Amino acid sequence: MSPRGxxxxxxxxxxxxxxxxxxxxxxxxxxxxxxxxxTEPRPGFGNYERLFTSESVQRVVFTTLRIGAVTTVIALxxxxxxxxxxxxxxPKAQRWWLLAVLVPLWISVLVRAFAWVTLLRRQxxxxxGLLAIGAIDEPLPLVxxxxxxxxxxxxxxxxxxxxxxxxxxxxxxxxxxxxxRGLGASRxxxxxxxxxPLSMPGVIAAAVLVFIFSLGFYITPALLGGGKTLMAAEWxxxxxxDLIRWGLGAMMATVLVVxxxxxxxxxxxxxxLRRLFGAGG
Amino acid sequence: xxxxAATTGHAxxxxxxxxxxxxxxxxxxxSLEVASGEFLTLLGPSGSGKTTILMMVAGFVxxxxxxxxxxxxxxxALPPERREFGMVFQGYALFPHMTVAENVAxxxxxxxxxxxxxDAKVRAALDLVQLGTFADRKPSQLSGxxxxxxxxARALVFDPALLLLDEPLSALDKKLRAELQxxxxxxxxxxxxxxxxxxxxxxxxxxxxxxxxxxxxGNLVQVGSPEALYERPATRFVADFLGKSNFIxxxxxxxxxGITLRRGAARVLARxxxxxxxxxxxxxxxxxxxxxxxxxxxxxxGRIFAWSYLGTGYGLVVETPDLGPIRVHLPAWRxxxxxxxxxxxxxxxxxxxxxxxxxxxxxxxxxxxx
Numbered sequence: 001m002s003p004r005g006x007x008x009x010x011x012x013x014x015x016x017x018x019x020x021x022x023x024x025x026x027x028x029x030x031x032x033x034x035x036x037x038x039t040e041p042r043p044g045f046g047n048y049e050r051l052f053t054s055e056s057v058q059r060v061v062f063t064t065l066r067i068g069a070v071t072t073v074i075a076l077x078x079x080x081x082x083x084x085x086x087x088x089x090x091p092k093a094q095r096w097w098l099l100a101v102l103v104p105l106w107i108s109v110l111v112r113a114f115a116w117v118t119l120l121r122r123q124x125x126x127x128x129g130l131l132a133i134g135a136i137d138e139p140l141p142l143v144x145x146x147x148x149x150x151x152x153x154x155x156x157x158x159x160x161x162x163x164x165x166x167x168x169x170x171x172x173x174x175x176x177x178x179x180x181r182g183l184g185a186s187r188x189x190x191x192x193x194x195x196x197p198l199s200m201p202g203v204i205a206a207a208v209l210v211f212i213f214s215l216g217f218y219i220t221p222a223l224l225g226g227g228k229t230l231m232a233a234e235w236x237x238x239x240x241x242d243l244i245r246w247g248l249g250a251m252m253a254t255v256l257v258v259x260x261x262x263x264x265x266x267x268x269x270x271x272x273l274r275r276l277f278g279a280g281g
Numbered sequence: 282x283x284x285x286a287a288t289t290g291h292a293x294x295x296x297x298x299x300x301x302x303x304x305x306x307x308x309x310x311x312s313l314e315v316a317s318g319e320f321l322t323l324l325g326p327s328g329s330g331k332t333t334i335l336m337m338v339a340g341f342v343x344x345x346x347x348x349x350x351x352x353x354x355x356x357x358a359l360p361p362e363r364r365e366f367g368m369v370f371q372g373y374a375l376f377p378h379m380t381v382a383e384n385v386a387x388x389x390x391x392x393x394x395x396x397x398x399x400d401a402k403v404r405a406a407l408d409l410v411q412l413g414t415f416a417d418r419k420p421s422q423l424s425g426x427x428x429x430x431x432x433x434a435r436a437l438v439f440d441p442a443l444l445l446l447d448e449p450l451s452a453l454d455k456k457l458r459a460e461l462q463x464x465x466x467x468x469x470x471x472x473x474x475x476x477x478x479x480x481x482x483x484x485x486x487x488x489x490x491x492x493x494x495x496x497x498x499g500n501l502v503q504v505g506s507p508e509a510l511y512e513r514p515a516t517r518f519v520a521d522f523l524g525k526s527n528f529i530x531x532x533x534x535x536x537x538x539g540i541t542l543r544r545g546a547a548r549v550l551a552r553x554x555x556x557x558x559x560x561x562x563x564x565x566x567x568x569x570x571x572x573x574x575x576x577x578x579x580x581x582x583g584r585i586f587a588w589s590y591l592g593t594g595y596g597l598v599v600e601t602p603d604l605g606p607i608r609v610h611l612p613a614w615r616x617x618x619x620x621x622x623x624x625x626x627x628x629x630x631x632x633x634x635x636x637x638x639x640x641x642x643x644x645x646x647x648x649x650x651x
Contacts, residue, residue, distance in 0.1 A: 173372075173374060175370050175371070175372060175374040176374045176375075176376060176377070178341060178361075178370065178374065179368065179370050179374035179375075179376075180376075180387070180391075181341070181360075181361045181362050182339055182340075182341070182361050182362070182366065182367075182368040182370075182445075183362075183367070183368070183387055183388040183391070183435065183436070183439070184362045184365070184388050184391045184392055184439065185362055185387070185391040186362055186391070189391045193387070193390070193391070194376055197378045198376075198377070198378055
């Protein structure tokens with residue numbers, strides 16, 4: 001074996017422990033899930049047929065897609081404004097802004113979900129406040145429904161939307177914006193024709209990230225949905241732990257994995273995901 | 282764009298403009314007239330305020346004092362997009378997501394020009410900079426020189442009142458820079474517009490400009506044609522920044538043809554006006570090595586302290602007992618002797634070679650307006 005070949009083998013050797021760990025505890029269970037979906041309760045594609053025949057399964061799929069899409073759009077809009085504000089701030093202010101964006105990430109998702117419950121429930125701060133100023137006569141149904149889920153999920157997702165968009169915005173040469181103004185573009189035209197298109201790779205990356213996260217969300221929908229609006233993850237838990245229908249749960253899990261891979265495949269053709277998720281270059 | 286020269290240029294007038302950032306004065310009370318069709322260069326070291334002046338003209342920086350007039354109309358408060366100035370930015374600032382043609386079409390698009398008119402103008406502008414065949418490329422697929430020409434086409438396509446250039450050639454290597462200097466000069470003649478250029482490169486300023494405005498520490502030090510500035514620098518800074526110079530200090534007396542400067546036992550005949558303590562600027566290339574017996578207005582004896590061969594000539598440092606170290610530039614093909622360290626030499630220079638200059642005072646603004 002050539003010395004170079006031996007060197008390469010050494011590097012593979014370094015990767016080996018992590019590779020084995022991932023195979024044993026991550027890849028193997030996923031393959032097992034895939035297997036269960038076509039073997040339980042009896043071998044065949046019976047579980048997958050339910051995707052086309054069972055109304056309740058379809059409802060879960062569409063609810064998940066709808067909530068994921070709405071969450072993505074709202075998180076992107078809020079995140080874009082935030083990222084723009086941060087990108088335009090001075091270096092010192094930028095650090096404070098970033099800290100403010102990141103702090104929620106460090107708080108447990110459970111704590112945040114319960115915080116939203118206390119804010120949004122019938123006797124919560126929001127409803128009490130609105131009643132007190134006479135804006136409403138009846139408490140609004142703000143939680144234990146789709147609205148509550150979306151509020152909680154958007155709150156969770158905004159930092160994930162901000163970060164890729166901010167990194168794309170930071171790569172925009174400020175002179176290019178000045179050039180647009182100098183060549184006759186108003187502020188608005190310079191934004192629409194130059195800044196927005198140049199920040200688009202960041203927007204797409206953020207969209208992919210947030211949408212994929214949203215599809216598999218569990219705790220927030222479980223707590224803020226109050227068991228009435230079921231998203232895929234909670235439905236899987238229901239099937240496997242409560243109804244002991246392993247095959248059906250595994251089928252939905254597989255559908256989720258496939259949906260995520262499909263999303264990634266489509267968008268990796270549009271933008272360089274490697275670069276946007278921070279792989280340098 | 283192909284309209285005859287002289288009718289298309291516009292005149293700019295800066296009246297006592299200044300810019301402060303808190304305590305820091307970036308530009309102090311600068312007044313300058315730029316004539317229609319003129320190529321004016323703002324020249325100075327970094328931090329001299331030249332870019333700040335350009336940015337105030339462009340409208341990106343608001344002056345703290347003074348007024349800016351275009352053909353007599355006050356434009357001080359006008360935002361950049363309404364000034365109708367073409368601008369070539371440092372590093373070109375081409376739009377990376379647009380093709381060359383889209384870049385050049387941008388100023389026309391934001392002005393709402395129709396498609397057919399736009400296409401014709403874009404084609405004409407690209408032909409003007411000889412990039413007609415590159416219309417569909419992205420800026421990243423072009424060389425630095427080509428990007429620079431796209432930036433020029435984009436800045437000229439909408440028939441701007443003025444063309445502002447912020448260090449347009451600084452990102453290019455030396456050889457390309459010389460080439461594009463000539464192109465830029467030819468382009469200026471062709472389009473007949475008023476060009477205002479910013480640079481720290483004195484060679485670029487000398488070769489391109491009709492007039493140069495020299496800045497130092499936020500002050501406009503001297504304005505004039507390249508020849509005038511080189512031959513009659515007003516201050517030590519101008520003499521030193523534009524070309525190289527020896528400086529000789531002494532006591533000056535006016536005489537019949539100029540001044541006589543005394544320094545110890547030595548006397549130097551020079552041009553200009555001065556009385557009392559004075560400073561002379563003496564260009565290294567205006568000094569000759571005299572053969573035995575030859576005379577000159579001024580003759581100084583000394584020994585070669587150091588020398589180097591520069592291709593076009595020899596650079597010598599001659600230590601003279603009378604005037605201290607003197608730098609001399611000799612054309613290699615005319616050198617009377619082969620230089621050697623310690624070699625005794627006689628230096629000669631005419632009265633015209635030495636000119637009295639003022640010491641720099643922070644607030645001195647001689648020759649502010651042309």
